[in-house]
C-alpha cells in the first residue's frame with residue numbers, strides 16, 4: 528500500500544529480503560500459526576460489528592474457528608466453535624444472530640450465548656454429570672480503541688500491557704466513536720507477510736499508484752515508530768483541506784479534534800500481527816489480515832467516519848472507498864506477482880534500499896516473533 532519516507536534511522540546496510548521458503552513452506556506457515564497467531568492478540572475487527580445481543584461472527588485464528596458473540600448483558604465474548612459433547616462445530620454461517628441459545632447440530636446440547644451449558648439430552652442418566660462442568664471453551668477477548676482482539680493462549684498477557692507503547696497515541700483520532708461506512712473482503716493469492724511489506728514502503732507508489740502519488744508525495748513525511756511490533760509514520764497530503772479520495776477533497780468531517788498539522792497528514796501504522804491502521808483527517812481505514820495458507824490471505828478492509836458525517840447532506844463515503852478499493856487492488860495484484868516470483872527456483876533474497884527500511888524492520892520483528900532473530 529503506502530508508506531515511507533526518511534527512515535534512514537532504521538536502515539541497516541545490507542539487509543536483504545527473506546529467503547523464499549519463508550513465503551512458501553508449509554513448515555514455516557505452521558510455525559507462524561503456532562508462534563504468532565495462536566499466541567498473540569489478533570485483531571478481529573470493530574467491536575461494534577457485533578452490536579445487538581445474540582449477534583455473532585465467526586473468525587478463524589491459527590486454524591481455530593472462534594465464535595464472537597454479544598451477550599444479553601452487552602458484553603462481547605468469544606468461544607471455541609466446539610461442542611463439549613463430542614466436539615462438533617456448533618455454528619457454520621460466518622455471521623448471524625442466535626435466537627436465544629447456541630444449539631449443537633448433532634445431539635442438541637444447548638448453550639446460553641454466554642457459554643453455559645443448559646441442555647444435554649439424556650445426560651441426566653449419567654452418574655456424576657453436571658452441566659456446569661461443560662461450558663464452552665472461552666477465548667480471551669479485549670478491546671482497544673473500538674477494535675476487538677482475540678487471543679487463544681489460555682493465560683494471555685493483558686492487551687493493555689501488549690499495547691503499552693500505543694496507549695493514548697491515537698486519542699485525537701476519536702477511534703472508539705467512529706462508525707463504519709463500508710467493509711470489503713478481498714481474497715489475495717499471496718503470503719500475508721508480503722502484504723505487510725508492501726504497506727510499509729512507498730517506493731512503489733509512483734509506479735503502482737499514480738492517483739495516490741498525485742495526492743501525497745512518496746518522499747514526504749517521517750516515521751515515528753521504526754522498530755518492534757508497531758511501525759509507521761505519516762505522509763503529507765499535498766492539497767490544503769485535501770484527503771486521499773477520488774476527488775482529492777475531504778469527504779467527511781474531521782474524525783476528531785485534530786491539531787492543524789494533522790489536517791494534511793495521513794498516518795500509516797502496521798500493528799503486529801494482523802492490523803493495518805491508516806488515519807486520514809476525515810476517515811480511518813483499517814485492514815485485518817487472515818492467513819489461509821502460505822500462498823493465500825483473506826483481507827478485510829473497512830472505512831470509519833465521524834458519526835455526525837452520516838447526517839450531513841451529500842455525505843459520500845464512496846469518495847474514500849473507491850479511492851482505496853482501487854489502490855488496494857493495485858497492491859494486492861503486485862503482491863500476487865511478488866509471491867509468484869518468490870516461489871521461483873531462481874529467486875534469491877534481494878537488497879532493501881533505505882526507502883524500504885520499515886519493510887526491513889518488519890522482517891526483523893517477524894523473525895523475532897518466530898524465535899529466529901538474526
Ligand code: FES
Pocket residue numbers: 610611612613614615631632633634635636
Ligand atoms: S457433539 Fe454436540 S451435542 Fe453431540
Ligand SMILES: [Fe+2]
Pocket residue numbers: 528529725726731732735736858
Ligand atoms: Fe501500495
